[in-house]
Amino acid sequence: MAEKPVDLDLRKLRYFVAVAERRHFGQAAVALHVTQPALSRQVRQLEHELRVELFTRSTREVTLTPAGEQFLRDAKALLAASEAAQERARRIGAGDNALIVGFMLGTDVGLALNAFSARFPRVSIELVRLRWWSQARALLDGSVDVGFVRPPLEAEGIDLLPLYLEHIAAVLPVDHPRAQDAKVALAALTDEPVLEYAEATEAWSAVWNADPRPDGTRPGHGPAFHDMEELLGYVRGGRGMAFVPSSVAAAFPRSDIAYVPVADAAPGQVSLAWNAARPSHLVTSFVETVHAAARVRGTA
DSSP, X not given: OOOOOOOOOHHHHHHHHHHHHHTOHHHHXXXXXXXXXXXXXXXXHHHHHHTSOOEEEOSSOEEEOHHHHHHHHHHHHXXXXXXXXXXXXXXXXXXXXXXXXXXXXXXXXXXXXXXXXXXXXXXXXXXXXXXXXXXXXXXXXXXXXXXXXXXXXXXXXXXXXXXXXXXXXXXXXXXXXXXXXXXXXXXGGTTSOEEEETTOOHHHHHHHTOOSOTTSOOOOEEEEESSHHHXXXXXXXTSOBEEEEHHHHHHOOOTTEEEEEBTTXXXXXXXXXXXXXXXXXXHHHHHHHHHHHHHHHTOO
16 A cells, blocks of 8 residues: 655755755754754654655765655755745736746747737746756746747656757867868767766757767767856866857857867757646747747748
8 A cells, every 4th residue: 555645844845955955964054044953853854754764974974865865856846846836826916917938048039029028018027047957847847937948858748839940069179170170070070078968868968969879879978067167168178079059159159169060960949838737828928929920930
């Protein structure tokens, strides 16, 4: 017989996340403005309710167990969903006419926002930056209402409107033998380790890192990066090359970096995405407006 699910206390989740992120009960207690004994009791009670140890404790350090590592990821998502739900309720209760629009770096949002604002001038728009590892989660937990994303998104319940394709560029040191080429083939980069998009799914890497290659081979892997600053640092330091959408390359010109279009890499897709399980008049209107604007532009 399956165990009855526990009704999780959000305060205990916040306490757990504070300790897990700092790996220190004393520092977490100070940040939370509670006493350390009270914090320890709350975390112990959470472990008792879950019937699993989340931390390995010693006199010198506090570390997460494998169960704790997984619970940390889930707890952060639950807290984000709770905060988003409260914010949506406050906005509706206050009669706010607002739309939160997520976007990934380099995606073209200007035409869509201008077209929507022309139709609905009284609706305020808040822009929120999305990352490759969180774009689906932000839509599902309500952190954003709609998002300009780069599929694939491995999540159920998200609807997609394809907008346009993006070509992929290789990011190379300016002194690389292929740095001055007008285009480069993947075969010419076979021996180069490829930097990895941190926490990206295999399906996402397959598209945006050309992994595997069209012939079925897989590149060597370099360090994982979380943003362009890390990517550029690794490339400049000779730790590997990377692939980025052409629009991202255009946004980060560097004298010591070359962005070379990849001739035989399949282009990636930019799409508008929204949570199908959370319909609203504003989201529907935004999708319709973007679709119409894309048709006029000839991209959808």
